[in-house]
Amino acid sequence: MRKSGLAFVAIAAMAAVPAAAQDAYLVGVTGAITGPAAGSYAPVVEALRLYIDRVNAAGGANGKPIRLIIQDDSAEPSKAAANAKKLLTQDNVQLLINASLSSTYAPMVAEITRARVPLLFTGGVCPKDVYPKANDMQFCTTAYAANYDSRATLSFVKDTAKEPVRLGLAAMAIPISRGEIDFAEELSKTMGMTPVDKEIIPPPTPDYTPFATKLKDANPNWVYSWAPWVTQVRTLEGLRKLDWKGNYIAWAHIESELELARLKDANLYVVGANSLFQDNLPVHQEILAAAKAANVSYPPTQMTEGWIGGMAVEAAMKATPWPPTPAKVHAAMQGLKIDTKGLRGGPIEWTADNHFRTKQYYRVYKWDTAKNATVLVKDWFAYDVTQ
Amino acid sequence: MQLYVNIAVLASIYALIACGYVLIYRVSRVLNLAHGELMMLGSYLLLTTASLFTGHPYLAFAAAALLALVVGALVYLFLLRRMTGEMVLAAVLTTVALGILLRGVMVLIWSASQQYPREALGWANPAIALPGGARISTFALLLILSTAAVYLSLFVFLRFSRWGIRMRAAGQNPLLAAQRGISLHGVYALAWGLSTFTGGLAGMLLAMDSGLDGTMVVIGLKAFPAALVGGLDSLVGALLGSLIIAAAEIFLIHHVDPLLSDVVPFLVLIAMLVIRPWGLLGTKEELDRV
Numbered sequence: 001m002r003k004s005g006l007a008f009v010a011i012a013a014m015a016a017v018p019a020a021a022q023d024a025y026l027v028g029v030t031g032a033i034t035g036p037a038a039g040s041y042a043p044v045v046e047a048l049r050l051y052i053d054r055v056n057a058a059g060g061a062n063g064k065p066i067r068l069i070i071q072d073d074s075a076e077p078s079k080a081a082a083n084a085k086k087l088l089t090q091d092n093v094q095l096l097i098n099a100s101l102s103s104t105y106a107p108m109v110a111e112i113t114r115a116r117v118p119l120l121f122t123g124g125v126c127p128k129d130v131y132p133k134a135n136d137m138q139f140c141t142t143a144y145a146a147n148y149d150s151r152a153t154l155s156f157v158k159d160t161a162k163e164p165v166r167l168g169l170a171a172m173a174i175p176i177s178r179g180e181i182d183f184a185e186e187l188s189k190t191m192g193m194t195p196v197d198k199e200i201i202p203p204p205t206p207d208y209t210p211f212a213t214k215l216k217d218a219n220p221n222w223v224y225s226w227a228p229w230v231t232q233v234r235t236l237e238g239l240r241k242l243d244w245k246g247n248y249i250a251w252a253h254i255e256s257e258l259e260l261a262r263l264k265d266a267n268l269y270v271v272g273a274n275s276l277f278q279d280n281l282p283v284h285q286e287i288l289a290a291a292k293a294a295n296v297s298y299p300p301t302q303m304t305e306g307w308i309g310g311m312a313v314e315a316a317m318k319a320t321p322w323p324p325t326p327a328k329v330h331a332a333m334q335g336l337k338i339d340t341k342g343l344r345g346g347p348i349e350w351t352a353d354n355h356f357r358t359k360q361y362y363r364v365y366k367w368d369t370a371k372n373a374t375v376l377v378k379d380w381f382a383y384d385v386t387q
Numbered sequence: 388m389q390l391y392v393n394i395a396v397l398a399s400i401y402a403l404i405a406c407g408y409v410l411i412y413r414v415s416r417v418l419n420l421a422h423g424e425l426m427m428l429g430s431y432l433l434l435t436t437a438s439l440f441t442g443h444p445y446l447a448f449a450a451a452a453l454l455a456l457v458v459g460a461l462v463y464l465f466l467l468r469r470m471t472g473e474m475v476l477a478a479v480l481t482t483v484a485l486g487i488l489l490r491g492v493m494v495l496i497w498s499a500s501q502q503y504p505r506e507a508l509g510w511a512n513p514a515i516a517l518p519g520g521a522r523i524s525t526f527a528l529l530l531i532l533s534t535a536a537v538y539l540s541l542f543v544f545l546r547f548s549r550w551g552i553r554m555r556a557a558g559q560n561p562l563l564a565a566q567r568g569i570s571l572h573g574v575y576a577l578a579w580g581l582s583t584f585t586g587g588l589a590g591m592l593l594a595m596d597s598g599l600d601g602t603m604v605v606i607g608l609k610a611f612p613a614a615l616v617g618g619l620d621s622l623v624g625a626l627l628g629s630l631i632i633a634a635a636e637i638f639l640i641h642h643v644d645p646l647l648s649d650v651v652p653f654l655v656l657i658a659m660l661v662i663r664p665w666g667l668l669g670t671k672e673e674l675d676r677v
Contacts, residue, residue, distance in 0.1 A: 035499075
């Protein structure tokens with residue numbers, strides 16, 4: 001039994017009590033802490049809380065504490081909308097954070113647009129609204145982002161493949177994943193690859209083998225999946241069960257570091273924008289120590305996204321003069337530069353019309369059977385974010 | 388050949404889950420809408436017993452299966468028993484509430500992370516080559532064999548054992564059964580226990596094959612159309628319904644569009660409800676009409 005899990009929810013519940021007075025920077029969070037998608041988002045919320053607790057213990061921002069008010073939306077749009085309404089109208093937060101499935105974005109955006117409170121996406125995919133020319137009120141720190149990820153992945157495949165690429169594609173039947181895989185399919189053609197099959201897999205699926213069978217029958221030598229981790233990994237396992245021996249490349253979600261070690265698959269590559277803990281940077285040591293001290297419910301290797309979200313909140317609040325208002329926070333976020341201390345390939349920089357980052361950095365990792373460890377296959381390479 | 392193996396695996400998953408719906412409905416006319424959650428609870432119980440009985444995987448598995456049986460009986464004794472004599476709808480709504488409660492409790496206890504009970508037990512899951520070039524994982528094969536064993540055991544139990552005959556009697560006419568001295572509460576508790584046991588077994592084998600996460604609840608619900616298509620009070624019907632739905636899904640994935648696999652169980656269900664509302668092998672009863 002995980003006592004820390006209970007403590008986490010208890011703290012979240014306590015934090016849900018409306019702020020009595022303007023004695024702190026108020027940040028509202030709605031995330032998928034429970035529900036089928038919680039595995040990908042609950043660690044983000046936990047890491048965010050952990051980071052902000054450390055900031056507060058060190059004196060807060062501008063001498064004032066940052067108060068997180070955490071609500072669970074179970075990745076349900078209606079709950080996310082209700083949470084946003086409550087956080088904006090009752091708790092009067094100055095910044096709202098979404099750490100949930102992309103289906104929760106639209107109702108939240110409607111609420112923040114009315115209330116003129118900035119919204120930060122951390123943990124869920126960055127919507128195109130944060131790319132230049134960005135929507136005024138939306139910001140994003142999440143590593144993964146539509147279109148850029150497929151460009152990076154397919155460029156790596158092209159550079160690595162020793163023979164003509166017959167590409168299989170796998171997505172989850174949700175709009176964001178489908179859209180990206182459709183984009184990758186078209187892009188692959190322009191890069192001289194041959195897309196041989198595309199499987200759009202409904203969530204949840206009791207057995208991925210039927211989809212893997214169809215993919216295998218198309219005889220790809222590379223398969224690319226950009227979807228929630230469960231779809232990526234189970235499609236791979238389905239393919240391996242069928243004795244398919246090709247290369248598989250997927251997005252490095254927060255689960256990927258532990259999963260690479262579990263699968264020990266020499267032909268599985270993960271492309272990501274976060275450094276993995278095997279790099280053993282000082283910031284990784286910091287996260288590991290904080291996670292150990294707090295006895296957290298989720299593996300520390302899944303804390304990077306939430307930690308970076310916390311860095312963004314800290315930077316935004318420090319740049320917001322007291323007393324805070326949503327307008328002041330918004331103004332501060334327009335020109336923010338967040339030092340990720342090596343968790344990313346470079347800083348996250350927001351400008352007036354770019355709320356994503358000016359450069360998107362990528363790295364590729366895989367499992368090395370000889371070394372019995374995860375190894376870096378390709379070091380940071382970057383794309384200028386222009387549109 | 389692989390196509391038929393895929394159908395057999397999917398049909399077995401649905402059938403093993405669906406028999407839990409049937410067992411409870413058959414004796415008490417209650418639809419257990421917390422079956423998916425109870426199924427997931429079974430897998431989490433395996434995770435716990437795997438850490439309790441390190442180095443003894445068979446013992447851990449047996450203990451988890453037994454715990455699932457006990458949990459099912461306790462759910463009846465402490466919750467559903469109070470619904471006896473009330474409207475069936477009240478009992479169904481109680482199962483909905485139970486499902487919500489279980490989902491929250493499971494996250495609190497085991498977190499929402501992806502878990503792998505098979506690795507905790509130290510078992511491998513190699514693929515087995517079959518004739519015709521098909522392949523199947525060890526635990527998918529075990530799932531098929533377990534489904535066959537469960538249905539065979541239930542057939543023998545319901546047909547020949549004293550408690551099985553009591554269960555059938557309670558299902559056919561509870562008042563008369565009670566007047567003949569049959570303990571209805573005992574029969575209902577047994578039905579809940581067996582239902583949770585079979586659901587839990589499905590959850591455990593699925594988790595052993597491909598891992599355990601929060602989506603398992605929804606898989607539990609996906610088997611519901613199979614039970615309805617076959618007839619909610621017929622175990623053979625559940626088997627047949629599972630086979631029909633699995634075959635439809637796999638053929639559509641392979642020959643038409645994978646996306647249709649998500650909707651086809653419900654299309655088959657709607658067609659069945661229009662043509663034969665009581666299902667393929669279900670009992671034609673007096674149905675409440677809108």
